[in-house]
Amino acid sequence: MTGDRLPTLPESVCERAAALASVYQTVVARSTQPEQPAVTPSTDRQLAFESRLDDQQVLESAQSASNGEKFTSLWNGTISPYDSHSEADVALCCLLAFWTGGESTQIDRLFRQSGLIRPKWDEVHYADGATYGERTIERACSHVTKTYTGES
Template sequence: MALDWLNAGRADGIGFVFTDSDPIVGVDLDDCRDPDTGAIDEDAQDIIERLDSYTELSPSGTGYHVLLKGDLPDGRNRRGDIELYDTARFFTVTRNHVDDTPARIARRQDALVAIHREYVDPPEATSKGYATNQTGSGATSRKSDPEASGTIGGAERALSDEELLEKARGASNGDKFERLWRGNTGGYESHSESDMALCCLLAFWTGGDPTWMDELFRRSGLIREKWDEVHYADGATYGEKTIERAIATTGEFYEPDSDSKSSASERTASTTSAVETSDTAVSDAEADSDLHRERAYFAEKTRLLNQRISDLEETIAQKDERIATLTDDVERLKREIGSECDEMTK
């Protein structure tokens, strides 16, 4: 009906209004696409691939609209240039469908919850003692007590850089740290995964201090020009975003033992436990990457199967319609032949 009105010149365009009575959720990704080159920033690409539902270009050509079925989680619905809506919102429908995305609106509840948690309403802003810029600057900001000497996660710079590196090299995962520190990317499928792994280790040892992490990373063999390149529509650099995600991934931070009365065995046990936590965080980050690839593969596989099923159903419907037409023709011919026979016998 709406298309008929548009094609007849009775409307200027098509829009969709989100209401409480429908299951549709809209994801609005602004300022994430270069309209001249078609280049898309990494966050938007990640969101589009994981939601794996109908996606089209926004009217400006600088963003995307993703439509899916699901229940929008509670909490904030906007962060930077990413907005999620399920009611009281209007989307202009451009019909400029993005290639390699489904042509239908799919139910993607699990992906929606994950995207909301990671990109729009992350829990780490309050649970880990630091905050990301709510206006979307992308850089991890320092949120601390004035008496905490500008620290994050509770660890002061009681160590020099060299002392920190010495402790990191001597830990149970020290071999991994040393390889990454020297710029060895072996065992990782991409340089970016190596960057993330080293940043997770640095997050642990620096107490989640983004400035200190950045200073140390620039001394490592992994540093490259990409670190300072702006890769996100909010102006964040690749390095800033990597550090932010590493801190969010790390569940526990190293705290220098300030109690001189504690025994050496207690300090060793405490540090060993914390280092194991750091190693687990890195392993989790690597596993998340593998899991994401597996999910993307199975999502694409499912999408192709669903499309195949849809095509087969359409083919069956066409054949059923053809059979019905032929059946009508046969009945008509029988009647005509019967009439002719009656005429001949008279």
């Protein structure tokens, strides 16, 4: 932005957040998302996968795995070596997604028991009403391509 105004435009700047949101929903949001049934990613994830382990088994398996130290550190609330708390949140959710088969309800339930939980988890951070926690889980599940199957 240069700050220079075109002569044909008004001199004042007006708040138009509602109009902009409407244009975005009508033009951008619809054109960038393929037509799909009314199933949210988290619901879709819940329908597509079923956890093979209960919560206690997930924790025991994750802690005794080859990367168990990493899991335990995150589980206990240690955010280093991550650059931010949010990156640590995603890392823990990715590990939980592996062990739960991507079952978002179980991931959420377990994350709430971890040392990383904070009030931000339940805060709405998105225009569609999604919370930070919901989107963190969705992001983690989209990054996890293999999940625990119970087979060696």
